[in-house]
């Protein structure tokens with residue numbers, strides 16, 4: 170390709186047009202011009218086959234090609250079974266983009282048009298947690314990646330495989346003046362390297378094939394995480410010089426590591442002998458099998474389970490579920506098994522956000538702590554998402570879900586009749602406590618039942634009433650209010666899809682849409698509890714949901730504020746002995762109030778609201794659910810009391 | 813019982829006081845002013861307008877129909893246990909706290925959950 174082939178707008182374009190005017194369309198290149206005799210009578214040009222032209226060597230500035238690197242990249246992505254490619258379009262990957270739409274016919278991967286790169290990545294995060302595999306996203310290597318980066322950080326903290334690709338123009342002499350220079354970098358991945366598991370910038374198509382498969386493998390190996398491939402534009406766009414020599418390596422998933430049998434036996438002994446063992450977990454259930462495995466372990470031991478909610482680990486109404494009695498059960502525990510915990514320290518210590526920032530252990534000093542998880546296998550330094558160092562008496566490296574069956578088997582072998590009846594008595598007590606907690610939740614929910622603004626408890630009870638007879642899936646819960654887990658029967662692996670990980674606001678709307686896209690295939694009804702503040706980071710998500718017919722119900726928890734921060738601000742003002750009355754400045758989202766239903770309608774989404782009277786909420790949700798069941802997104806704006 | 817509540821209970825017991833004694837000693841607050849102050853001082857942002865409770869980094873307890881005596885309420889408001897703001901007297905007077913107490917006592921509070929079908933599904 171010539172120096173100017175990337176950009177026909179400048180000098181290259183002028184030369185090109187000169188060629189056309191001088192010689193006619195049949196002979197564009199200078200080489201051809203030189204060889205073609207001028208027609209004797211310009212008015213009588215007959216387009217005859219030109220033997221001379223067809224037997225010439227290839228021109229120095231060809232106009233067309235019959236193969237492209239992008240096509241080969243598509244071939245590689247197809248072997249990885251990637252269903253979707255989420256993107257905000259950009260010229261640095263026009264080669265791959267064109268190959269997807271015309272060579273792959275927009276099937277596997279199918280393009281998802283996103284109005285922001287953060288949406289594309291977050292959709293992949295929500296999708297992967299439901300579907301168990303990544304989708305791909307692609308963006309400009311510089312500006313696009315800067316937009317994508319926070320969503321990648323969330324996925325990193327949440328241990329979710331997202332497959333990010335970027336376009337870049339590596340060779341300086343191939344970049345057009347201007348924009349292509351500001352959109353190129355020598356090491357674009359540097360921006361996000363602290364929170365991707367692996368990245369590469371392949372220098373050839375063979376290199377791409379190997380790195381693409383490797384990236385997939387790395388992303389999918391626990392602890393999972395984002396990966397990044399930087400794709401040279403020349404590699405995507407130009408002809409394939411040697412297709413027959415290219416080989417796509419086969420992909421074999423890495424078997425997740427199971428904990429050492431000796432260590433698991435030791436853990437089994439401690440748990441079987443304990444008076445009050447407690448299981449506490451966070452990102453445990455990696456696949457639909459995870460929940461059943463934890464249930465089996467808990468029922469074998471008849472012990473308390475505390476589910477920190479990073480995944481759908483344990484049924485909300487299981488009698489052994491003591492999630493809302495965490496301090497009580499951790500306080501009584503003599504052995505604690507922490508499985509795939511991110512912040513174990515935070516879970517077994519209390520913390521006060523005061524002038525002197527103090528922590529206090531809530532577990533007994535002689536309690537034994539066992540950790541089981543893949544977390545110890547992989548850490549990075551800069552970002553502090555690993556939390557405070559938590560001491561353990563026995564630390565087992567291994568994937569939690571993969572290790573549970575062996576652990577449960579070992580425990581079963583140790584339990585004799587005597588222990589069994591002791592376990593049963595323990596289980597009965599826990600079941601009673603569980604029931605009392607549920608009754609308490611119901612009673613708490615009655616306070617302000619008919620109030621306006623609507624209480625969040627009432628809102629959640631109304632949602633549940635509309636979805637409980639469907640095959641529902643709560644794909645997001647913005648600021649993670651507790652009511653769904655307190656009031657709803659969350660009994661299947663897809664009932665809940667976890668949280669952002671990095672607490673990067675702007676996650677909930679797009680990640681919920683991505684999860685809903687995955688649920689669509691399974692015929693599930695997706696619903697998300699959406700913060701107003703979160704929605705305004707990437708409201709264009711609503712358009713993507715409408716455009717791609719993603720069935721999802723957005724219930725807007727509209728407290729007209731970044732309310733979390735309002736609470737912090739009041740505490741700060743009070744600490745300084747000042748009035749809390751100005752705390753709303755910079756924090757509330759009022760004056761003017763946003764009319765979210767109108768916003769949603771503008772994006773092509775069915776919407777109702779603002780709803781202020783609780784009596785109107787049930788009927789509005791019912792109408793919205795009907796829309797979602799027809800396969801489209803819907804939004805109901807509910808004006809709520811703060812939390 | 814969290815640390816602050818435990819310490820508070822001990823402190824109140826040493827004073828030899830009981831709920832009944834406080835309720836008698838403290839003049840009844842003004843519930844109408846109490847509601848105003850509850851909103852202006854921002855108690856509602858964490859504890860809810862109906863005193864239903866809420867969530868910050870962990871639960872902010874329900875306050876409707878509080879069983880705490882007014883002195884204990886004051887102790888909470890002044891100390892701001894854990895994440896709760898600690899209100900100084902120049903910003904929130906003892907009288908205002910007493911009025912908040914009266915307001916909280918005047919709220920309807922809990923209903924029988926068994927009468928609400930949506931809470932039994």
Ligand SMILES: Cc1ncc(C[n+]2csc(CCOP(=O)(O)OP(=O)(O)O)c2C)c(N)n1
Pocket residue numbers: 319647648672673674675699700701702703704728730731732733734811
């Ligand atoms: C990217 C980013 N910006 C800012 C914050 C700080 N922050 C934490 S919670 C929150 C408010 C979110 O608002 P909304 O979704 O409406 O939930 P609410 O707190 O009102 O319930 C903000 C701004 C953050 N976590 N991430």
Ligand SMILES: [Mg+2]
Pocket residue numbers: 700701702726727728729730731732
């Ligand atoms: Mg909000």
